[in-house]
Structures are given as C-alpha cells and as structure tokens.
Amino acid sequence: MIDVRRECRVLIIGAGAAGLTCASRLISQGEKDILIYAKSYGASPEIAGINFLTEDTEAERKLYFDDMMRVGYYVNDASLVENMVNNSHATLNFLLDLGVGFTKEENGEFKKRHLSGHSTPRTLCNTEEFIGVTIMREEKQYIKEKGVELNTGFECIHIKEDSEGRYAYFKKKNQIIEVKADFIVLAWGGIGELLGESTYPKDVYGNTLGIGSELGLEFVDLEFLEYEPMVMLYPEKTKGEPCPTAMLGEGGYLVNKSGHRFLLDELETEAGAPKSIINRLIQREIDRGNGSEFNGIWADLRHIDTKVLKGYPWFYDKLMANGVDPNKELLNVGPMKHSLSGGIRVDKNYKARNGIYAIGEAAGGVHGACRCAGNGGAQSVVSGFIAANAILDDILVDEAASGISDDFEYKVDLETYKRIKKSLIDIGDEKYGYVKELGGMEEALKYLNGLLETEELNKDTKSIQAVKSAIMVLEAALARDESIGTYVVK
Ligand SMILES: Cc1cc2nc3c(=O)[nH]c(=O)nc-3n(C[C@H](O)[C@H](O)[C@H](O)COP(=O)(O)OP(=O)(O)OC[C@H]3O[C@@H](n4cnc5c(N)ncnc54)[C@H](O)[C@@H]3O)c2cc1C
Incomplete structure (x- = not known):
C-alpha cells in the first residue's frame, strides 16, 4: 500500500507562514535535513497586516502582552503570550534578514496600522500586496536556494508514533507516501472549511484535529471560534x-x-x-x-x-x-x-510532546477567547521561529544522548551548554587570536581552570570538553615564545 518511503530529521506538515518560517529558521541555523509536505499554502497569503515590536523595550513588550491578555479575556496561556512577545522583535529581524520588504514611511520608519484589539498602532504591512504574500515569497525563495524540498499537493492522512519512530502518511492522487522523522512539526493551520460559510481558503479542511487526536495529542480552547x-x-x-x-x-x-x-x-x-x-x-x-x-x-x-x-x-x-x-x-x-483560536495544547516553545511540535493556527492557547487583529499572522511566524529554535536545542540533546556506553556518563544540560558556549566565544573573541596578548591569555586561562572546578560545568559533558579544549589552545599559545607564521608574539 505504501508507494514511497522517506526519512528526514524534521518533517514539517503545512506550508503557510508558520511552516515556512520554521523551515527557514532551521535552515539558517544549519539544519537542512528537512522535508516539507503540504496541500497548498493555506490562509497565510491573505495576511494583510502583521504585528511586530519594532522597538524591543520592556515598555513595548508589556503593552503588547497586556493587549493580548485583555483582548483574550485573560484565558490565554500567559507563558505562550510572553514568549510570543519576547520573540517578536527577533522574528522581525529574521524576516528582514531574509529580505522581506515591509512598507516604510517617508522618514524611514515602518508604516504601522492600528488594528482591532490594539491600544496603539503596531501592525506592519505592504501597501502593494498582501504582506503574507511578500513574506512567503522570500521564505520560499530561501528554502529553494538552500536546496530543501517543498512538496505541495500532498494531504496528510495519518500520523503514528511507535518504538521505531514517528511516521506521517501523505496521499497524492493514488499514491501513499510514508515519511519517518525524528521531529514532526504540525503547521497545518486551523479548521477552515469545517466552519461552514467562512473567510477561509479551501486547502485547510480541518480534519487535522481528528488526526491529532488519533495521535493522542491534547487540545485547548476549541470553543473559541473567531x-x-x-x-x-x-x-x-x-x-x-x-x-x-x-x-x-x-x-x-x-x-x-x-x-x-x-x-x-x-x-x-x-x-x-x-x-x-x-x-x-x-x-x-x-x-x-x-x-x-x-x-x-x-x-x-x-x-x-x-x-x-x-x-x-x-x-x-x-x-x-x-x-x-x-x-x-x-x-x-x-x-x-473566520478562524479558531484553539488548537493543539503546546508548551511555551510550541512542543506538544517529545518530537512533536504544533505551530501557527494548529496550536491553541495563545489568543485566549479573542485574537488581536494581525496576531494570526504574527503568531504563525513567531511560533515557527520559536519552535525551530527549540528543535535545534532538542537536536543537540539527541545528538549528545547517542553513543552512551556503560562506563561513560554523558551529561546534558542545555542551559549550561548555552552559557558556557557564549562565554567561550567571548573569550575567543577577546582573549586569543593570532596576536599573543600575554596578560589576557593568562587571565582567561585562570578563569577557565576555575570553571573546571565548578559544579555547574559538571552538569554538561560537552561544556567540560569545550572548556578543556580552550585551555589546551591557550596553554599551547602561552608556551610558544617566538613569532612564527601568522602568529605574532608581542
Ligand atoms: C481571509 C483571511 C484573512 C486574514 N487576514 C489576516 C491578517 O490580515 N492578519 C493576520 O495576522 N492574520 C490574518 N488571517 C489569519 C492568518 O491568515 C492565519 O492565522 C495564518 O495564516 C495561519 O498560518 P498557518 O501557517 O498556521 O496556517 P495556514 O497559512 O492556513 O497554512 C496551513 C498549511 O497546512 C496545509 N494543510 C492543511 N491541512 C493539511 C493536510 N491535511 N495535509 C497537508 N497539508 C495540510 C495547508 O495547505 C497549508 O500549507 C486571515 C485569515 C483569513 C482566512
């Protein structure tokens, strides 16, 4: 019955703004073992206005958070709202880096519109076309340039998970395709056509709630029809x-x-x-x-x-x-x-459970009982961005976990890993290069040797190894007294 079997690290189901942003972010961070399967492009090409924090100040974050909670009648999941607000500016910068052109005023500031639910104008747009079209054009182009497959015309009909792995099944005409993946990202939108007469496009039918429940996922706020x-x-x-x-x-x-x-x-x-x-x-x-x-x-x-x-x-x-x-x-x-605010229950990083993420309209909880206008699109791109970052973290943990033997305990602590990595990079930038600065190197060496003694470092094997590596490089540099090659001793 299965005509084609494929495997990948990350399978993204859905090619709206959520799925495409998630894919683009993963690719930009070096993860390209991705497959995207979708029926078509969903509601996202109709996004006319999309909310972002153009200034990432505490005051702006608070105002946006308060607006979302007030408009959502305070039944929103505050951790999802907070994470969306906190990642709004970074997602905007990410889209700008991809080349997305938002309309600007003559003074160079972003053109902002005042949409329903907001206490202040914070909605960006493109006055030439739907901004959803602009965003997706750049993302599709980027995904294509980087050689990641985007397959449309495929309908997801089932997902299963067993001891061997996670599998999704797609149908295109009479063909059935099985994709085995380490991570499955559900970016299949809302329930569109199931709503009856609605503003929704036809490729988002809505049986995906059923597919999710067959998989044993939990749902939240399904009563909040917009x-x-x-x-x-x-x-x-x-x-x-x-x-x-x-x-x-x-x-x-x-x-x-x-x-x-x-x-x-x-x-x-x-x-x-x-x-x-x-x-x-x-x-x-x-x-x-x-x-x-x-x-x-x-x-x-x-x-x-x-x-x-x-x-x-x-x-x-x-x-x-x-x-x-x-x-x-x-x-x-x-x-x-128009839409459904509810969907799959997720944590603040849009993880539904290990290996399964739900983003964009597929996920519930962020909007509460009513959505601020422009937040459907905003949540789709920001959740894609957040989930991609979380998947990258999960991949690190997965990679670390493989190959453990009985006499070797490989410990993983992501927080420690991130903190140590940043501090090593800072030391690398500031303290050693091809010009030997004795004082700085000795200072760095002392700091790193001190780190080796800390309990914090002991929580994460990869960090211990990285600190040891940095110490080795510094010791070697300090041991060499003469200038040689590009190496200059001052
Ligand atoms: C007419 C209209 C106007 C809107 N205007 C705005 C606006 O101005 N601002 C704003 O912020 N929001 C707006 N919204 C809401 C916004 O469009 C959505 O919230 C957002 O696009 C959702 O993005 P998404 O990627 O989660 O889902 P979608 O963009 O809907 O994408 C869903 C994807 O999943 C695929 N899919 C669905 N089912 C399956 C399946 N079984 N198998 C395989 N693939 C599947 C679809 O083909 C598509 O690729 C509007 C919505 C509509 C309908």
Whole structure:
C-alpha cells in the first residue's frame, strides 16, 4: 500500500507562514535535513497586516502582552503570550534578514496600522500586496536556494508514533507516501472549511484535529471560534472579502440603518476596538432591527482619502472591480466565521510532546477567547521561529544522548551548554587570536581552570570538553615564545 518511503530529521506538515518560517529558521541555523509536505499554502497569503515590536523595550513588550491578555479575556496561556512577545522583535529581524520588504514611511520608519484589539498602532504591512504574500515569497525563495524540498499537493492522512519512530502518511492522487522523522512539526493551520460559510481558503479542511487526536495529542480552547466583524456581504462577488478592521484606525466607522455610529454607544473610539466587542455590538443592532437586509450593518469609508484606501489594493481593487466605490457608497458588511483560536495544547516553545511540535493556527492557547487583529499572522511566524529554535536545542540533546556506553556518563544540560558556549566565544573573541596578548591569555586561562572546578560545568559533558579544549589552545599559545607564521608574539 505504501508507494514511497522517506526519512528526514524534521518533517514539517503545512506550508503557510508558520511552516515556512520554521523551515527557514532551521535552515539558517544549519539544519537542512528537512522535508516539507503540504496541500497548498493555506490562509497565510491573505495576511494583510502583521504585528511586530519594532522597538524591543520592556515598555513595548508589556503593552503588547497586556493587549493580548485583555483582548483574550485573560484565558490565554500567559507563558505562550510572553514568549510570543519576547520573540517578536527577533522574528522581525529574521524576516528582514531574509529580505522581506515591509512598507516604510517617508522618514524611514515602518508604516504601522492600528488594528482591532490594539491600544496603539503596531501592525506592519505592504501597501502593494498582501504582506503574507511578500513574506512567503522570500521564505520560499530561501528554502529553494538552500536546496530543501517543498512538496505541495500532498494531504496528510495519518500520523503514528511507535518504538521505531514517528511516521506521517501523505496521499497524492493514488499514491501513499510514508515519511519517518525524528521531529514532526504540525503547521497545518486551523479548521477552515469545517466552519461552514467562512473567510477561509479551501486547502485547510480541518480534519487535522481528528488526526491529532488519533495521535493522542491534547487540545485547548476549541470553543473559541473567531468571527471577522466587517466582512463584505453584498454584492455577491465581493462576499467573504474582509473589510480590514484597520479601516476603523484610518477613521472609518460602522453605522446602523439610521446612520448612527453605534460602536460609540459603548466605546470611546472605534479604532482598536476588539473584534469580540464589535461583533457583539453589531449583533445587538441587528437584533434591534437596525441592521441590513443581508444580516449586517454598514461600513462608512466615504470620507477616507482615496490614496489611503488604495494602500489596501486587494480590498479596494476588488470593490472597484465589482462596481462598489468605497468613496461614494456605504459598504454592506457583517460578521463572518473566520478562524479558531484553539488548537493543539503546546508548551511555551510550541512542543506538544517529545518530537512533536504544533505551530501557527494548529496550536491553541495563545489568543485566549479573542485574537488581536494581525496576531494570526504574527503568531504563525513567531511560533515557527520559536519552535525551530527549540528543535535545534532538542537536536543537540539527541545528538549528545547517542553513543552512551556503560562506563561513560554523558551529561546534558542545555542551559549550561548555552552559557558556557557564549562565554567561550567571548573569550575567543577577546582573549586569543593570532596576536599573543600575554596578560589576557593568562587571565582567561585562570578563569577557565576555575570553571573546571565548578559544579555547574559538571552538569554538561560537552561544556567540560569545550572548556578543556580552550585551555589546551591557550596553554599551547602561552608556551610558544617566538613569532612564527601568522602568529605574532608581542
Ligand atoms: C481571509 C483571511 C484573512 C486574514 N487576514 C489576516 C491578517 O490580515 N492578519 C493576520 O495576522 N492574520 C490574518 N488571517 C489569519 C492568518 O491568515 C492565519 O492565522 C495564518 O495564516 C495561519 O498560518 P498557518 O501557517 O498556521 O496556517 P495556514 O497559512 O492556513 O497554512 C496551513 C498549511 O497546512 C496545509 N494543510 C492543511 N491541512 C493539511 C493536510 N491535511 N495535509 C497537508 N497539508 C495540510 C495547508 O495547505 C497549508 O500549507 C486571515 C485569515 C483569513 C482566512
């Protein structure tokens, strides 16, 4: 029944922003034994705005954390939220290094939009196209350049784990492929089509929750279905197209059939209002008989500068192509199912259990009962980045664990390893090179010999070996008195 059998270190299932970011990060750190299998590209190409901390200060981190918890009604997993906030800036830098072009203002600062749920503008974008498309183009290009396979058109149908290893099965037409992997990263998105009428693309069906439960994974927050509040309901050809909540940050507003800005009955301002509250207030207007014949209300963008509207080309162009001019008429909008905040239960590094990670929309817990707009995309890339780093750590531990014999205890302590590695690199940078600086070397040698006596070092065999190596190099350097080759004794 199985037509092809393959093996790899890391198998990534899903090629949305989460899967591609995870793959790119692994590759950038030297891990290339990766296979990516996916049906298609998921919801990520539709990411219009994505949140990042452009300034990584304590104050900015706290504000972002507080916004996420408040909007999530404090049922979010705070450790996931904190780790997302703490890795936001690093992930942004990683994407910039890959060449992702976010739109900037004339003064060189990032263009930031004010989306639903945020107390301040922190959403980056590309005013020429969906930023999801921009990000994925650079990531796909990078993955291809580095020679890692990205296979689309394959549907994951089953995953199993036994004493021999972890296996995922894919179907493409009549062919069944088995992939055995040390690590499996579930980046298969949300439950899309299962939602019924929704904003979701067709390649994210949602049976993946079932596949996960067959594997014995746990789930969290599956009850938190997200509604996008301002989705086009009419004309038919525009139906399902979200009117960005950023429009409320651009000065747009929602009105009922009397033209009343009903959000202001409960809120001080429309900009930044959480989706859950907008949805409820829209429903209240509909229940009061103040809604439209399409079971919605109206968005008024008529007063917004056309240039600003054109900065959302996917939206503006679609409306204009279907005979709707947002500068001239009210838009028929209303809430539509959009996503699921819940998913596979993971720890703060997106590990579901040993060898299995779940990232992006596949993972639950970070958004709580409602998602800040722009955080679906943000969580997908940041979780891909975090999980890749955690997998790299796991690989180190796995490698260290192999080849242990009875008379040799190989100890592994990742924290010690990281700390010692950093301190050895610092010593390497500062204290020895081809110019022999006697004082610095002696000082470093004393420090390293002292380290050998510490209990901390004794926790990690690789660190003991590395310190010994550094000592050997320093001793050899100190023993040589004359300049020779490129070696200069001062
Ligand atoms: C219309 C729309 C607009 C949105 N706008 C924004 C926005 O402006 N800002 C924002 O932050 N978020 C937005 N979101 C949410 C955002 O798109 C998602 O949260 C994010 O893209 C999820 O990324 P992901 O990589 O986890 O999943 P996805 O991008 O959905 O990718 C899932 C991947 O898994 C694959 N897959 C699924 N099932 C299987 C299977 N059985 N076998 C193999 N492969 C499988 C898919 O083909 C795909 O490759 C929007 C969503 C929609 C639907």
